[in-house]
Amino acid sequence: MGDVFILGIESSCDETAAAIVRSGEEVVSSVVYSQITTHQPYGGVVPELASREHLRAIVPVVRKALEDANQTYDSIDALAVTKGPGLAGALLVGLSYAKALAYSLQKPLIGVNHLEGHIHAVLLEERQNGNRELQFPVLALVVSGGHTHLYLAERRDESWTYHDVGHTRDDAAGEAFDKVAKLLELGYPGGPVIDYLAPHGNPRAVKFPFAQIKHRDRNPQNRHPDDDHRVDFSYSGIKTAVLRYVDTHDLRARIEKRRQALGPLSTPSREQVLAACDPETLDLVASFQRAMVYDLVGKTLSAARQHNVATVLVTGGVAANSELRTAFEREASEAGLPIHFPSRKLSTDNAAMIAAAAYPRFIAREFADPELSADAGLRLR
Numbered sequence: 001m002g003d004v005f006i007l008g009i010e011s012s013c014d015e016t017a018a019a020i021v022r023s024g025e026e027v028v029s030s031v032v033y034s035q036i037t038t039h040q041p042y043g044g045v046v047p048e049l050a051s052r053e054h055l056r057a058i059v060p061v062v063r064k065a066l067e068d069a070n071q072t073y074d075s076i077d078a079l080a081v082t083k084g085p086g087l088a089g090a091l092l093v094g095l096s097y098a099k100a101l102a103y104s105l106q107k108p109l110i111g112v113n114h115l116e117g118h119i120h121a122v123l124l125e126e127r128q129n130g131n132r133e134l135q136f137p138v139l140a141l142v143v144s145g146g147h148t149h150l151y152l153a154e155r156r157d158e159s160w161t162y163h164d165v166g167h168t169r170d171d172a173a174g175e176a177f178d179k180v181a182k183l184l185e186l187g188y189p190g191g192p193v194i195d196y197l198a199p200h201g202n203p204r205a206v207k208f209p210f211a212q213i214k215h216r217d218r219n220p221q222n223r224h225p226d227d228d229h230r231v232d233f234s235y236s237g238i239k240t241a242v243l244r245y246v247d248t249h250d251l252r253a254r255i256e257k258r259r260q261a262l263g264p265l266s267t268p269s270r271e272q273v274l275a276a277c278d279p280e281t282l283d284l285v286a287s288f289q290r291a292m293v294y295d296l297v298g299k300t301l302s303a304a305r306q307h308n309v310a311t312v313l314v315t316g317g318v319a320a321n322s323e324l325r326t327a328f329e330r331e332a333s334e335a336g337l338p339i340h341f342p343s344r345k346l347s348t349d350n351a352a353m354i355a356a357a358a359y360p361r362f363i364a365r366e367f368a369d370p371e372l373s374a375d376a377g378l379r380l381r
């Protein structure tokens with residue numbers, strides 16, 4: 001088959017994105033319009049505002065992606081759009097637009113699971129870098145603001161299947177970064193700023209014990225054979241532990257001082273946030289990140305051993321974290337396991353990953369029917 005150009009559209013959370021990807025192996029253009037400044041004053045994504053911003057951005061973002069790729073509405077071969085999981089209203093904007101566009105252009109439309117998109121971000125870049133042979137079985141950690149999931153991925157011809165072998169029982173890892181940053185008045189989103197601040201503190205200053213999660217259902221009849229190999233995550237406890245530390249170490253006044261210093265600046269730079277932090281806060285931030293990284297790396301590699309996998313993929317917004325990358329690379333190389341990440345740009349939400357995940361489905365002619373609708377709680381299998 002000749003070159004296939006797929007226009008991908010992504011609007012599941014707070015990024016409006018469009019991209020053109022050639023044959024699942026080359027990012028020809030990728031445009032991401034981030035709504036960060038809209039949500040920043042609230043310290044988190046406000047769903048109603050997200051939908052409104054997607055509505056405003058979707059047409060110019062798609063146009064720019066086509067222009068940057070020297071493509072037109074007519075020259076592309078197919079469209080791909082995120083159908084879930086995500087915010088219902090936000091998903092609907094991208095989905096309705098993609099459906100209308102595909103219908104009017106008489107081109108095939110492919111519905112893509114956002115989590116499968118994150119996994120294909122890694123595969124896309126590996127192919128782009130000339131690495132075509134991936135050893136199976138593959139274990140993928142998808143770690144973002146909404147998800148902390150471990151999947152065993154298998155491939156038969158063009159068809160991929162995913163088996164959930166562990167996920168968070170409560171908060172996602174990115175959510176913990178965001179909530180801790182909000183609590184400490186460090187800004188939004190929390191991941192990138194904590195990533196920047198952590199090297200300025202002592203990661204051994206504060207100990208955060210992680211609870212071992214026991215199986216909820218102790219009745220043997222209700223258990224699945226895979227349960228023994230399940231690895232579960234939980235991140236609501238560490239958020240409470242940070243809160244407790246703040247209260248027992250009199251950090252409240254310093255948080256308030258920081259709020260007053262940074263409040264008047266509409267988008268404080270990382271350097272300004274750092275300047276507003278005292279050593280104790282930096283130690284707390286460094287220790288929090290260290291605990292998160294150790295938990296994610298430890299549990300992922302333990303799942304990799306249990307399932308005897310040949311390759312590990314780490315993807316999603318939190319995969320952009322520097323300490324997480326270094327720790328994964330070190331530990332995986334010690335274990336003799338090949339590990340792959342997307343570039344930082346493709347770790348966070350983008351549409352190139354959606355267009356890439358759609359390519360095998362394009363080859364298999366798995367096109368969406370006209371009833372395709374958004375599914376906020378869509379699962380990956």
Ligand code: KG4
Nearest residue numbers: 144145146174191195317318320321348349
């Ligand atoms: O994948 P993504 O863009 O959106 C979702 O699908 O959720 O992930 C966003 C999440 C946010 O929680 C953000 O704080 C986190 O990824 N994040 C990071 C870093 N960059 C983004 N967390 C830790 N370190 C980073 N460098």
Ligand code: ZN
Nearest residue numbers: 144317348349
């Ligand atoms: Zn995402």
